[in-house]
Amino acid sequence: MKSKSPTVEDLRSRVDPAGLPKHVAIIMDGNGRWALRRGLPRIAGHKRGVDTVRRVTEECRKLGVSVLTLYAFSDENWGRPKEEVGFLMDMLGTFLKAEIASMKENGIRFRAIGRIERIPASARSWIDRAVSETRDNTGMVLNLALSYGGRGEILEAIKRLRAANGTASVLTEEVFSSYLDTAGLPDPDLIIRTSGEKRISNFLLWQAAYAELYFTDTLWPDFHEEDLLTAILDYQGRQRRFGLTQEQLVRK
Secondary structure, X not given: OOOOOOOHHHHHHHOOHHHOOOEEEEEOOOHHHHHHHOOOOHHHHHHHHHHHHHHHHHHHHHHOOOEEEEEEEEHHHHHOOHHHHHHHHHHHHHHHHHHHHHHHHOOXXXXXXXXXXXXXXXXXXXXXXXXXXXXXXXXXXXEEEEXXXXXXXXHHHHHHXXXXXXXXXXXXXXXXXXXXXXXXXXXXXXXXXXXOOOOOOOOOOOOOOOOEEEEOOOOHHHOOHHHHHHHHHXXXXXXXXXXXXXXXXXXX
């Protein structure tokens, strides 16, 4: 007899609150394939993907994750068909307009990283408003990567550092990190990618140095609370050594 799949409640009960990843980052992949497999236009997949964003954000908040970063739109995505890009930008503004009240109610602080100046003014105004209206919230940080690329972020950090006129007399990893878009946030502990692709696609290149990577074949619109909890349980089953040996960790 085939055993039943664990329920959300079962999976939640297995999660160790003391071992939660502080920062979960997700490469949300598979919206287009989800739609095409159903004979639907690609935008239908993007619409369904927004529902997943809401589910995952709420579950992370309930669990006590400190930071959730979602790779929403890459630098390379500007090369997609204009109609699709336009739809995504409109959807971004609509999403933020609809979610600001919920973020304020639940104590979520909104941030955005990337080349935000490239975002159309209508959507950018909602980004600015969401940042402004939630800046005093002290709960989970919801961080959207928009018009983002890891290599570009590093280059921009170097430019900012040079523009500081040498105020950073000693350049350390910590100092350099303070010039990145993610300044003030912990590096991701767990990076999840949906859709079966096994690469990080120019996402948080500096910050991902010691992140645990989790890949799933599930397409983003089909990614539910159970999938997130399974990824977190997998993370909690790993030993993070940060270059040390197992014996050294035991002695610590």
